[in-house]
Amino acid sequence: xxxxxxxxxxxxxxxxxxxxxxxxxxxxxxxxxxxxxxxxxxxxxxxxxxxxxxxxxxxxxxxxxxxxxxxxxxxxxxxxxxxxxxxxxxxxxxxxxxxxxxxxxxxxxxxxxxxxxxxxxxxxxxxxxxxxxxxxxxxxxxxxxxxxxxxxxxxxxxxxxxxxxxxxxxxxxxxxxxxxxxxxxxxxxxxxxxxxxxxxxxxxxxxxxxxxxxxxxxxxxxxxxxxxxxxxxxxxxxxxxxxxxxxxxxxxxxxxxxxxxxxxxxxxxxxxxxxxxxxxxxxxxxxxxxxxxxxxxxxxxxxxxxxxxxxxxxxxxxxxxxxxxxxxxxxxxxxxxxxxxxxxxxxxxxxxxxxxxxxxxxxxxxxxxxxxxxxxxxxxxxxxxxxxxxxxxxxxxxxxxxxxxxxxxxxxxxxxxxxxxxxxxxxxxxxxxxxxxxxxxxxxxxxxxxxxxxxxxxxxxxxxxx
Numbered sequence: 001x002x003x004x005x006x007x008x009x010x011x012x013x014x015x016x017x018x019x020x021x022x023x024x025x026x027x028x029x030x031x032x033x034x035x036x037x038x039x040x041x042x043x044x045x046x047x048x049x050x051x052x053x054x055x056x057x058x059x060x061x062x063x064x065x066x067x068x069x070x071x072x073x074x075x076x077x078x079x080x081x082x083x084x085x086x087x088x089x090x091x092x093x094x095x096x097x098x099x100x101x102x103x104x105x106x107x108x109x110x111x112x113x114x115x116x117x118x119x120x121x122x123x124x125x126x127x128x129x130x131x132x133x134x135x136x137x138x139x140x141x142x143x144x145x146x147x148x149x150x151x152x153x154x155x156x157x158x159x160x161x162x163x164x165x166x167x168x169x170x171x172x173x174x175x176x177x178x179x180x181x182x183x184x185x186x187x188x189x190x191x192x193x194x195x196x197x198x199x200x201x202x203x204x205x206x207x208x209x210x211x212x213x214x215x216x217x218x219x220x221x222x223x224x225x226x227x228x229x230x231x232x233x234x235x236x237x238x239x240x241x242x243x244x245x246x247x248x249x250x251x252x253x254x255x256x257x258x259x260x261x262x263x264x265x266x267x268x269x270x271x272x273x274x275x276x277x278x279x280x281x282x283x284x285x286x287x288x289x290x291x292x293x294x295x296x297x298x299x300x301x302x303x304x305x306x307x308x309x310x311x312x313x314x315x316x317x318x319x320x321x322x323x324x325x326x327x328x329x330x331x332x333x334x335x336x337x338x339x340x341x342x343x344x345x346x347x348x349x350x351x352x353x354x355x356x357x358x359x360x361x362x363x364x365x366x367x368x369x370x371x372x373x374x375x376x377x378x379x380x381x382x383x384x385x386x387x388x389x390x391x392x393x394x395x396x397x398x399x400x401x402x403x404x405x406x407x408x409x410x411x412x413x414x415x416x417x418x419x420x421x422x423x424x425x426x427x428x429x430x431x432x433x434x435x436x437x438x439x440x441x442x443x444x445x446x447x448x449x450x451x452x453x454x455x456x457x458x459x460x461x462x463x464x465x466x
Contacts, residue, residue: 051144053146055285056285056286057146057147057285059284059285060147060148060282060283060284060285061148061149061152063279063284064148064152064153064155064156064279064282064284065152065155065156066275067156067274067275067276067278067279068152068155068156068158068159068275068279069275070271070272070274070275070276070279071156071159071160071163071272071275071276071279072102072159072162072272073268073271073272073275074159074163074268074269074272074273074275074276075098075102075162075163075166076265076268077265077266077267077268077269077270077271077272078098078163078166078167078169078170078265078269079094079095079098079099079166079265080261080262080264080265080268081170081261081262081265081266081269081328081332081377082094082098082169082170082173082265082376082377083095083258083261083262083265083460084256084257084258084259084260084261084262084263084264084265085170085173085256085262085325085376085377086173086174086256086257086376086377087174087254087256087257087450088257088258088460088461089449089450089451089452089453089459090173090174090450090451090452091257091452091460091461092451092452092456092458092459092460093173093174093178093450093451093452093455093456094169094173095460096178096456097166097169097178097181098166098169100181100182100185101162101165101166101169101181101185101189102162102165102166104182104185104186104189105158105161105162105165105185105186105188105189105190106158106161106162106189108185108186108189108190109154109157109158109161109189109190109194110138110139110154110158111137111138111190112134112136112137112190112194113161113189113190113191113193113194114135114138114139114154114157114158114194115134115135115136115137115138115140116132116133116134116135116190116191116194116195116198117157117193117194117195117197117198117201117202118135118140118153118157118198118201118202119133119134119135119198119202120135120202120203121135121140121150121153122135122136122140122141123135123140126198126202126203126204127208130199130204130205130208131199131204131205132195132198133198133202133204139151139154147283148282156279156282159275160220160223160224160276161189161193161194162189163220163224163225163228163276164188164189164193164224164225164227164228164231165184165185165188165189165193165228166228167225167228167229167231167232167379167383168184168188168228168231168232168235168379168427169181170232170375170376170377170378170379171229171232171233171235171236171375171376171377171379171380172232172235172236172239173376173377174242174376174447174451175239175240175242175441175442175447175451176235176239176440176441176442177439177440177441177442177455178451178455178456179439180431180434180439180440183430183434184231184235184427184430184431187426187430188227188231188427191426192227192231192422192423192426192427193224193227193423195422196223196227196418196419196422196423197223199215199415199418199419200215200217200222200223200415200419201223206414206415206418209411211411213405213406213407213408213411214406214407214411215391215407215411215412215414215415216340216341216344216391216394216401216406216407216411216412217340217390217391217415218277218280218296218339218340218341218342218343218344219276219277219280219296219339219340219342219343220276220280220339220340221336221337221338221339221340221341221386221387221388221389221390221391222340222387222388222390222391222415222416222419222420223419224339224387225336225339225383225384225386225387225390226383226384226387226388226391226416226419226420226423227419227420227422227423228379228383228384228423229379229380229382229383229384229385229387229420230380230384230420230421230423230424230427231423231424231426231427232375232379232380232383232384233373233375233379233380233384233424234423234424234425234427234428234431235427235431236373236374236375236379236380237373237428238428238431238432238435238440239374239431239435239440239441240374240441241372241373241374242254242374242376242447243444243447243448245374246372246374249372251369251372254376256325256376259324259325262325262328263324263328266328266331266332269332269335270304270331270335273300273304273335273339274297274300276339277296277297277299277300277338277339277342278293278294278296278297278300278342279293280296280343281293281296281343292343295342295343296342296343298347298350299338299341299342299343299345299347299350300335300338300339300342300350302338302347302350302351302354303334303335303337303338303342303350303351303353303354303357304331304332304334304335304338304354305331305334305351305354306334306350306351306352306353306354306355306357306358307330307331307332307333307334307335307337307354307355307357307358307361308327308328308330308331308334308358309330309358310330310334310354310355310357310358310359311323311326311327311328311329311330311331311333311358311361311362312326312327312330314326314330314358314359314362315327315362318362326361326362326365329361329365329378329381329382330357330358330361330362332361332382332386333354333357333358333360333361333381333382333385333386334353334354334357334358334386336357336382336383336386336387336390337353337354337356337357337360337386337387337389337390337393338350338353338354338357338390339387339390340387340390340391340393340394341353341390341391341393341394341397341399343400344394344399344400344401345393345397345399346398346399349397349398349399352397353389353390353393353397356389356393357386357389357390360381360385360386360389361378361381361382361385361386362381363381363385364378364380364381364382364384364385365378365381367381368380368381384420387420388416388420391412391415391416392409392412392413392416394407394412395407395408395409395410395411395412395413396409442454442455
């Protein structure tokens with residue numbers, strides 16, 4: 001039998017091809033520009049052999065590469081968590097989204113996202129334009145006294161852009177059209193995430209307060225996780241709940257099809273977080289650097305463990321039995337919360353961060369239920385709420401940044417709210433446009449049948465029980 005895709009599928013395919021072609025075209029433009037500059041001085045310049053920058057340079061870049069690969073492994077963790085927490089009829093769709101948001105995001109982050117996030121590396125003066133500035137296209141030229149290879153730098157940062165993008169997939173699972181998700185992936189990776197990332201990590205306005213204080217977010221509780229969490233919240237609100245999720249004003253649980261898959265995903269994420277947090281030190285060759293790296297690893301472990309224990313006992317108290325899904329989200333909440341402050345919190349304070357995050361995850365889930373907002377995996381409570389908490393905790397709990405006068409609660413509040421609001425508002429606008437033109441949510445009959453069949457024409461599982 002010959003399968004003939006419906007018109008909507010062709011529209012989605014067209015969108016996907018346009019996205020990919022746009023990235024390729026921009027990259028090709030950058031390559032042509034570079035070749036033109038080379039030809040202009042052809043025969044006049046003899047390139048000297050680059051000097052050896054030493055063992056420290058080699059070690060820093062090798063370790064950054066390895067920690068970046070650990071962060072990439074988190075993409076598999078997100079895919080497993082989301083797949084396990086959702087119906088089997090949407091498994092292919094979820095895996096496809098988590099695969100393609102990385103592929104699309106990498107192309108757009110290479111084309112111009114990296115230059116938007118770190119224009120100072122391209123020779124731009126960030127004090128002249130602290131809110132929006134671009135270094136151009138592609139990667140920056142290596143400086144003679146560089147500490148990092150531009151390629152190693154980009155690769156590590158690209159993994160963080162992919163994390164911010166893939167968080168949203170869980171919040172919109174089971175009802176978003178694949179073409180709409182492709183568009184979203186390009187926009188958040190190429191524009192939204194890099195711009196707010198520039199505000200903090202690129203030296204923008206959050207690092208230029210007149211008081212001399214600076215917003216602190218070591219590895220991205222807000223810069224990465226809150227961006228994804230609040231973008232996901234915007235998508236969940238505009239999409240509306242899955243069919244049957246709320247009936248006559250009452251919440252109806254739609255259990256996922258595989259807690260083993262979800263649990264495997266949580267452990268993969270926890271494993272990958274040892275690249276995410278310790279790797280954000282960006283240097284590994286001195287005793288001082290490696291001490292910070294190992295401290296980040298320990299605080300990350302303690303916060304995750306505390307979040308998991310808190311989720312377990314809180315669910316036991318509230319629902320009469322310990323809930324595995326809440327315990328797993330408690331672990332993830334602890335990981336997100338400590339991401340901003342793994343370098344500056346003491347080990348006991350890391351446990352406090354994790355405990356509070358565990359409670360916040362449950363509070364966020366209850367709030368979404370009350371508001372009848374459907375977030376199938378708890379993306380907003382885990383990444384949005386706990387992302388805010390991670391940065392705000394630096395202004396509340398005792399830590400080295402407060403002791404040194406580097407920041408205060410008001411500074412942390414301004415930075416946290418600004419980044420979350422930027423992600424929510426920009427994505428709300430984008431999703432509203434897609435909804436208005438009818439390319440956002442899958443039709444009810446497709447949703448009930450499952451997006452695996454309606455969007456992809458295939459199934460993850462075969463047999464009468466599936």
